[in-house]
Amino acid sequence: MSLFKRNSAAVSITETKPSIQHAENANEDGSPRASKEKDVQPAAVTGCDGQIVDEETAKYLDSSIVIDAETNTQIKRMAIDKGTLAASSVMGIQTDNKLHGQQYALLGTILYIGILIGELPVNQLIQRVRVAKFLGSIIICWGILVCCHAACHDWSSLMAVRFLLGLCEAGVQPCLMTLTAMYYRRVEHPTIISYWYCQQGVQLMVSGLLSFALLHIKRGPVKSWQALFILCGGLSICWGTAVLLFLPDSPMKAKCWDDERKTLILERLRVNEQGVQNRHFKSEHLRETLKDPVVWTYLVLQLASFIIVGGLAVFANIIVKGLGFTTYQTQLLNLAQGAWSILIYIGSAWMARSLNQTILIMIAFMTVALIGTIVLDVVPVTHHTAAGLLIAFYLANCCIVSGNLLWSLVTRNIAGQTKKTTVFTLMFVAFALGNIIGPQVFRSTDSPRYHNAFAGHIALYAFFIVMSIVLRILLMRRNSQRKTALAAADGSTPPAEDAVIGNHRDAFSDLTDLQNTQAFLYMY
Template identity: 30%
Template sequence: MMLIKLGRSPDEVITVSPADDARILRRIDLALLPLMLSVYFLQALDKATLSYASIFGLIDDTDLVGDEFSWLGSIVYLAQLLMQLPLAWALVKLPIGKFTSAMVFAWGITLTCMTWAHNFGQLMTARFFLGAFEACVGPAFVAITQMWWRRREQTLRIGSWYCMNGLTWVFGSLITYGLASIDSHLKPYQIIFLFFGVVTVAVSGAMFFWMPDSPTEAKFLSDEDKVLAIERLRNNQMGVMSREWRYAHFFEALRDLKTWLWVIMIFCISVPSNGISTFGPLIIKSFVTDPYKTILFNVPVGLSHVLAVSLSAYASMKWKVKGPVIALLCIPPIVGFSIMLHFPHDTDHRAILLAGYFCLSTFTGITPLIYSWSAQNTAGDTKRKCTSAMVFIGSSAGNIFGPLLFTPDEAPAYSRGLRANIVFFALVLLLVGITSLYLKHLNSDHAKRRVALGKSAIVLDMSLETAEEENGVQPDDVRGRKAFADITDLENEDFVFVF
């Protein structure tokens, strides 16, 4: 137990004042978020280099035919799918900061080596290893977020590092535009691979030295502040890092219905997500013929992605719900895909097609909400890591399938992929309703268990409140005793599910 290492009993409830809470939260944000934002930005950018490279001649220079380019988009996620369960074990057993930085270093080296890939086989090999090493980042960052932040704070933090996907479109497009303009014996896409690969290697070194493996090992906190940093998480009722793999937690994650609801939900949103990410520049190119202008169109698209993620994360935190916000975010993409299906992809319809394309931007707000929704409703160290792995398996499966709905032969309309994506967004709407009802049922079941044990049926979930709001409530010592036990959400009758 982390508190025992610091000379405190986990049953001892310690008062954290609003001032101390705000001070420690600020220190945590300043110490961890810059590293997490930088790494996730590069992870998103390193995958996006393929779509940028397609505009600057990669397909022709490497003699890609048929659906080979589509497979280059999918193979990254096939590797990530295969890596998730081994990574779940590694994230429980190994120091999370050092392990993650080693994986970042390995993918930076892989991307650098892609500079000299000249055919489909070499590109596929490099993209596979790129995906295998990058597979760690999402699950590790969810685990780090659970380890350091209250449930109220987690959605904004997950949203903040997921915003880097949108900033990739903005700064990645601008940087790519500049790199592609360099006069060199290297091809523009080779310069892109080389530059971002070297930058990723450099960032991995910073992460190795600065990312702590747990709150007890954080150099930026005093011993007293470490105690307070852990105590602020008591109301999460999610347990703490244990470094012990529990098979009972693993099998409970497999049996848990809500886990599979999130897996299917993330699959349904990942299909259109990666399809548009991979083929988006080619769709724009169908009515904006200049490749440099095509790249620059990504800037406002990226800004709209950042806006969608930020506003949806804030709304979810403010309203203390996830399902209704996700449902609202599904509507604009359905409208956007319908517009792009209805109008011919030519310069005469550029304005309406661009409007439809911008409608798709809200889909980027859905994925981080699903990540945080599943993370906030799962307790027990092994179960948290396994549930996260399964969610990312669903994401990887959807990302594999997404680009295969689009093929260059169907350019410029890509009607099959657009129709399929409408169906997937409709399925997300349905799954949101089912999941919300199931979580409400679990809360009711836990209330009955509390009554049977002589406790109050109604408990205040202060993990979704501000420190000031929590400060006015008398701590419940009985409920707090299980907060740092390594037990699951289904085992702990005091756990409150959020929907």
């Protein structure tokens, strides 16, 4: 079986035995740099004329990469732990801890203040440490803190635990993003990221069933909401230990593959034009990031979307119960909401990949969410309208696809390790700020309909749609300029919109997307 396709001739890597250097040990021009033996790790040769793994081998590699299962499980664990606050909101945590006014909303906000404070130092650490080991340690600490919620008996202690929980979460998603980018091609990112966002839907279903079961605890030293935190936290500790012991830090560190297969894994990533991992900080990448209007458009979209999503996540059960449903019904309805979340995550990813139109699909789903929000805001609650308003609430939850689709745009369209790390940091800062602001939009004086909050969401949807159109125009213009310039240089006709340019010679040279004008095209 041929393992590579190179210049239309089948070549076996076992016959050619190429010199293998890690991308982080390359010079600025992409040529291998001499390094100590301990620093050398298997990777594809830089400067090759576009080695591409053949289709049969690519299918084998897809089946052998287990990082997606690891990230899916961690997202599910993290989502369940975070969802415990929303689930416990109707299980007695507010009464037992004497919460009043905006104190419950502040419990949702303080988590993201911790994330905001932790983002910069944690993202700098990720570029310098063993990612999987760092992730496993964070998950164990996370689980311990989730268990600590059960020991809290007032607002102050809950705030302290939630803040520390935020510091832990600051490192979880950046680690998962980094690991995903190490293993998967750009074209696969919408599907992969959507798969692990689907775990939030699984979270709603699992936490709904757990909450419904634990609500039947009527007596004893442990109350139902306390049992929920202890159970979820304990499972996270077990999972963190498994991640610490078994998850590889990169394709080059995976013990299940020999050097040949490690090289194949990196060869399938050559087309990304993003490299794999480079631990050298480059100040020019930082300057480029801060001057790039596309980056700032991503950040504005991230902030707007998570003001909406963050508020709905914290107040979902309260909103549903306010439509006239009982506590037991509200918890069971999480099953329907979770299934709906999974459906729209997978559906949006499938449409984005099939039609190759990520931004247009994102706009379509946000328009549906806008319609659902308008219905929630203007239709009064009666016995006859409760079911219709519940459907409108589910339609409003279409806004969640902005997370997976926007992140898939970022991971595919940002190249250069320092630039990528910086953009990830800024994106998570915007994510944290959105989730800080989001719960505060829901004022206790507006409960249970929250008309003012939904009016604010309507304005944010309109803003998001306009900025999405701006982003698409910016990316289309950059692609057009690059193709026109290349055509003028060799006197040919500009390539088609979806054509691949270049030979991937600089794929592992740690060039940014703006520097790599010969081969990098934006995906939108």
